[in-house]
Amino acid sequence: MSARESPLLRKIATVLSLSEAERAFVRDLEKSRRPVSARTDLVKQGERYDRVGILQAGWAIRYKTLSDGRRHVINFLLPGDVFGVFLQLFEIPDHSIAMLTDGTLATFETPQLVEAFRDHPRVAAAFTWFAAREESIIAERATSLGRRTALERMAHIVLELYRRLEAVELAGNGSFELPVTQEILADTLGLSLVHANRTLRKLREIGLVDIEGKTILLQNIRALKVVADFDDLFLYIRKMPESVQQQFIEASG
């Protein structure tokens, strides 16, 4: 796997090994790259959407807005993340997706998704794996929102992002770029802006993280894990069993 592979291909490589032909197919799905600027809505709650997107660079959020303006960030989309596979089914999304930073986006159309599932079962397997993982990430966050304290939630999401970014080689040595305002963090963790700030300060005071500009440094990952009660099982960062890959091949007939 070359260092210049797309983030999606890097991410897929952590889960299963594609043939060169399969990689070429994925590259083809990604070939429509275009720049998108911060604050652009890629998908709008309630408005028909019929493409699949692959984020190449930059961060985005999936979010919902209540009618009085309160916002909840469902999840972060990082480079290599795919969106819209399920939206294809529903056509009308129940949430929005917005760029947080400037970035690069590739999109492809439904027929190509169908083609993937018919002709490239291992690519389909990877897409399905990531869609399933998306759910487990959201479920873990719901657990944080329901049962972790503010400090625990903050520690948890820092670790989650670190692990996810590692897979696309955007994190290492305990640090990564976090191009996210505290307001976004607050809307993700179910906190007020002020309390998100307090919580971050506390994480710094007790020596678990250090923040310099947009860079966050995890100073004590072990302690962070204890505070967050972090178990990375929900991220499913491991190889897909051969038997499961085989099932996709059989299912595609």
Next chain:
Amino acid sequence: MSARESPLLRKIATVLSLSEAERAFVRDLEKSRRPVSARTDLVKQGERYDRVGILQAGWAIRYKTLSDGRRHVINFLLPGDVFGVFLQLFEIPDHSIAMLTDGTLATFETPQLVEAFRDHPRVAAAFTWFAAREESIIAERATSLGRRTALERMAHIVLELYRRLEAVELAGNGSFELPVTQEILADTLGLSLVHANRTLRKLREIGLVDIEGKTILLQNIRALKVVADFDDLFLYIRKMPESVQQQFIEASG
């Protein structure tokens, strides 16, 4: 559709129309019915699981436990709900599933799931739809946990359960059986038991619901919707577009 169809077939009928042959295939998936009693764990966090389950009767919960015992209920499983489609991929579940009441369970094995995707694309489409919907339900709940007050959350879940039970003909005329302790509700809504109780009392005091034993009566659905800021889009209780069904048929080759 006869009144004696399984809840799953009733639920599927709200989304798409199956042929008699397809219904027969689903009935075959469900034929292994067996009774399960309350508190039985159907799936255990961290322990390999390799079947697909279809709940025929009774309620269950998907939940996670933190290492100090705090519990979060991710979602309710109601009659007609399917679990384990994604667990097939991961093999090791990151959450548990437990029966809340006595009930009836059918399970089938991976090869039959593969067969569904290869030979019965419209059945596969329905399964995929429900799996995707599961995610949107969890995302909506995360939104509640993050940004709705206790009262709003309680109103919201009551409406959600009402709409989901309607689809399997277990709710109507504004009321349904809610075989759930307040502790379970608390663990679902991220509240303490005491506060869940307070919140329920308030919902009664302001005349939005009435509770008699295990039966809940929604006295003012319109007001409940306003309080909860409830928009049922996330439940996707409508017909799957023909074009999407067609894509499953094409994908199965």
Next chain:
DNA sequence: CTGCCTTCATAACAAATGTTAAAGAGCCGG
């Protein structure tokens, strides 16, 4: 029928988190 055991209900008090306000830091365009 009786006596657990679970569930519900409520009160008093504690703690976590939200709100409002204000000021400083950092960045960008003119």
Next chain:
DNA sequence: CCGGCTCTTTAACATTTGTTATGAAGGCAG
């Protein structure tokens, strides 16, 4: 380099929610 943004930080205070404790109600096993 200035002015106006957005973002961060902090303080003081308000509110929601959690905790602990206790009793009542209801169902079930003996």
